[in-house]
Amino acid sequence: MGSEHTQKLPLIDFNNLNFEAKNPNWELVKSQVYKALVEYGCFEAIFDKVPLDLRKAIFTSIEELFDLPLETKLLNVSNKPYDGYIGQYPVVPLYESMAIEDANILEKVKSMTNILWPDGNKNFSETIHSFSEELIELDQIIRKMILESLGVEKYLEEHMNSTNYRLRAMKYKGPQTSDTKVGLTPHTDKNFVTILYQNQVEGLEMMTKDGQWISYKPSSGSFVVVLGDSIHVNFIQYSSLITNHQLVTNNVLNHRIVILNTPIS
C-alpha cells in the first residue's frame, strides 16, 4: 500500500466565493486551483457552505442505504458505466457502492428512492438532494475557474450544459485485520472533476507526478477535488493533470461519498 510520504495536498479556501458573482478573491483562488492541478491534479477544498448537520445527516442516510438487503440494493440497476449498484467483486471484496443519478433533481432522487423503499423515504431523498445541491456549487466554481485558467471560458455554458450530476456512496467493510488492505484499486476517474467527502476517515491516497502515494489526512469539513479523464475530451493538452488515486482501509467499516459531473448521454 502507499509508501509513507510526508507531502500534503494543497489546501484551497472556497468560502465567500460564488459562481454567479466574482468577488475580489476569485483571481487569487483561481491561480491556486490552476497551480494545484498542474502540480498534483488534485487538492483539498474548504467549503463551509455545506452545513454541519447536513454533513452528519448524509452519513446517517447512507448507512441506512447500505443496511438494505442485497436483493434490494441490486434493484439500483443502470446501463451506464459506473452507475447503479456496484459490489461483490472479488478484486475489491471490501467495496460496495450505490450511485444516485441526477442527485440535484429532487424528483429524480425521489423516483430512485421509491425503487428501494416502495413506501418512500422522504428524509433520505431530501438529505441526498440537499447535500448534492450545496456541493454542486463548489463543482461549478471549480469548473469555471479551470476553463478560465485554460483560456476557454467561452465554452463554459456548453460545457456545463453537457453534464449532469451523480452522487456515489461507498461502503468499505473492515477487513478484520490490523493490516491495511486495498479498498479500491488505483484508478483515474472518468469524469471531468470529482469531489470526495471522506467523513474524516483516512485511507484515500493520491499519486504524485513522481509516482509516490500521498496519504490524505482529512481535516474537519474539507473535501478533496480530483481531475478526471474527461479533460481529454476537449483539452487533451492538459491530460497530464489527471490524478491516479486509491483507497486503503483498515479494520474499521467506513462510508464515503463522491459527487461527479457526468456527460449527458
Ligand SMILES: O=C(O)CCC(=O)C(=O)O
Ligand atoms: O471511496 C473513496 O473515497 C474513493 C472513491 C473513488 O475514488 C471513486 O469512486 O472513484
Ligand SMILES: [Fe+2]
Ligand atoms: Fe476515484
